[in-house]
Amino acid sequence: MGSTVLEGRNTAAAEGDVTVFTVGMRINNFRALRSWWPVFTAMPRMLKELSQDKESGLLGYQMLLGLPRVIYVVQYWESPEKLLAYASDQDGQHRPAWAAFNRRLRAGRGKVGFWHETYVVPAGGHESVYLNMPEFGLGKATGVVPVGRRGERAAERLSR
Known part of the structure; x- marks a missing residue:
């Protein structure tokens, strides 16, 4: 994430539909390095x-640590x-990684957890505000504009 703070109120410059994909893992057993490290x-x-x-x-992404x-x-x-x-x-990194993960998942007996969620958000169904923040989230993926260009209030930005 960039460290330059953008002063004031900004919103994501995203136009139109956006697809949000969250994917992650949970380490259920830290000692089972072979299960979760790959x-x-x-x-x-x-x-x-x-x-x-x-x-x-891919417009952009944020890696995050949870609990x-x-x-x-x-x-x-x-x-x-x-x-x-x-x-x-078939030629990308995902297919072989997914196949290898599934083999480890069966062998690992619950030592690592995995999930993904996909959200298709129609135009007018997303809004954002970033206050004195570096570019982050959707704003990092699509750039930011001053809030006034999209509406001062969340309800205005959602109705666009």
């Missing part, structure tokens, strides 16, 4: 691959179709 290291490789391919549809044991990524995509295309791409 999962942990696969995500940065996939994010690098996606970030280098401007046609992938102890939880690591997750919030990804912002142009469309669900592009997200699903990456997930099923």
Whole structure:
């Protein structure tokens, strides 16, 4: 995340629909390094691959730490179709990582947990405000504009 604080009130410059994909893991047994370490290291490789391919549809992402044991990524995509295309791409990093994870999951007997959630948010169904923050979240993925350009209140920004 950039460290330059953007003073004042800003909102994400996102126009139109946005697909939000959250994916993460929970380390259920820290000593079972073989179960969770490959999962942990696969995500940065996939994010690098996606970030280098401007046609992938990935707008941006944030890696976050949750409660102890939880690591997750919030990804912002142009469309669900592009997200699903990456997930099923036989030549990309995702398919082999997913196959290897499934083998480890069966062998690991609950030593690592995994989840993902996908939200397709229509235009007018998302709004944001960032107060004296570096670019973050959807604003980091799409850039930010002063709040006044989209409406001073959340209700105004949602009705666009």
